[in-house]
Amino acid sequence: MKRILFASLCALSSFGSLACDFSSVKFEHDFAAARLDQCKQINDSTYQLTLIPENTPINDSPWYAFKVVADKPTDIKVIMKVVDGHHRYPPKISLDGQNWQLQKYRLRKNKLSFHLKVSEKPTWISAQEILTNEQYYQWGKYLAQQQYISQEVLGNSTQDRPIYKIETKGEGKDWLVILGRQHPPEITGALAIFPFTETLLSDSKLASKFRKKFNILVIPNLNPDGVQLGNWRHNANGIDLNRSWKSFDQVESKHVDDYLSSLVGKNQKMRMAVDFHSTKKDIFYTMPSDYGMEQPYLVETWLNSLDKQYPDFNVIQQPGNNPGKGVFKQYFTDKYNAHAITYEMGDNTDRRFINTLAVSAANTLMTTLLNSDPITGK
Numbered sequence: 001m002k003r004i005l006f007a008s009l010c011a012l013s014s015f016g017s018l019a020c021d022f023s024s025v026k027f028e029h030d031f032a033a034a035r036l037d038q039c040k041q042i043n044d045s046t047y048q049l050t051l052i053p054e055n056t057p058i059n060d061s062p063w064y065a066f067k068v069v070a071d072k073p074t075d076i077k078v079i080m081k082v083v084d085g086h087h088r089y090p091p092k093i094s095l096d097g098q099n100w101q102l103q104k105y106r107l108r109k110n111k112l113s114f115h116l117k118v119s120e121k122p123t124w125i126s127a128q129e130i131l132t133n134e135q136y137y138q139w140g141k142y143l144a145q146q147q148y149i150s151q152e153v154l155g156n157s158t159q160d161r162p163i164y165k166i167e168t169k170g171e172g173k174d175w176l177v178i179l180g181r182q183h184p185p186e187i188t189g190a191l192a193i194f195p196f197t198e199t200l201l202s203d204s205k206l207a208s209k210f211r212k213k214f215n216i217l218v219i220p221n222l223n224p225d226g227v228q229l230g231n232w233r234h235n236a237n238g239i240d241l242n243r244s245w246k247s248f249d250q251v252e253s254k255h256v257d258d259y260l261s262s263l264v265g266k267n268q269k270m271r272m273a274v275d276f277h278s279t280k281k282d283i284f285y286t287m288p289s290d291y292g293m294e295q296p297y298l299v300e301t302w303l304n305s306l307d308k309q310y311p312d313f314n315v316i317q318q319p320g321n322n323p324g325k326g327v328f329k330q331y332f333t334d335k336y337n338a339h340a341i342t343y344e345m346g347d348n349t350d351r352r353f354i355n356t357l358a359v360s361a362a363n364t365l366m367t368t369l370l371n372s373d374p375i376t377g378k
């Protein structure tokens, strides 16, 4: 199967006019995943934009995405302030909303500023690459052209947006679960889930053999409301979904729990889960190998083997156990006695490397699971 480039997937729709509209310069935020909370003109060429979280308290991940359009070619200065937080993402610039480059900027006393040459043609500025609900849907639709892959609605979000699941069913009972986008701005984790999944679903010899034995469930975009609204972290109820796996008071996590329970009710077995996120650095949060999972060294074997393939890159494994927090990884292990990891890519990790590593991680995981011995647990 051919790898899909993100650029070919981008389809942004508009939702009426919602602009910070000044006489000759406009800041538009009327598209999917756009976010700009307040705008103010400081002088002829300087504009101050304010980023405000959906609610507080909240993790410090101010998201922004907007387009700038001017009557005529003009040089402007943009200053961005954050309410209730600190800047996390260096600005990216694009002339088509698809291909992005790092924008030169200055950060002083939590004010981020940069100069732009703007014109009638829109200039896009965003915290990270923009990755919309529509792009996920189109990706799943593309994958599901293969007879052995399906894409279906798992359930609807708080604001009634569909949450999709992509699935393959083999001959065995074991399931590998892949989850993504609990936290909307964590784009580098999202950039990893595409190549990771495509490797598992590819027509390589290894993947074909793997899928005969293992079933795969991918829920790549669990928080479509947060993605649409350009939220910093939460769903439409202002809740961190990765703290809702104990209470299950949010429909998004409830849909997943219900579905996994229904599979287990049909004599299926949860074997492993990988949940994709982003943070400051590349790190893999695991469950401690002495926690009591079946095959206790499975994840260690997988990640050690991945580490050996990259002499210049350190695959950091950080075991942790937080029973009270409602984190997906903990829930999966506690409920199914199976391994779960949080796969975190650094916010600024090289995008090509994210791709390369995800392909290796998926291949190595398949080899590890196929070779794993239920008796020795390795």
Ligand SMILES: [Zn+2]
Pocket: 183, 186, 242, 277, 278
């Ligand atoms: Zn996260």
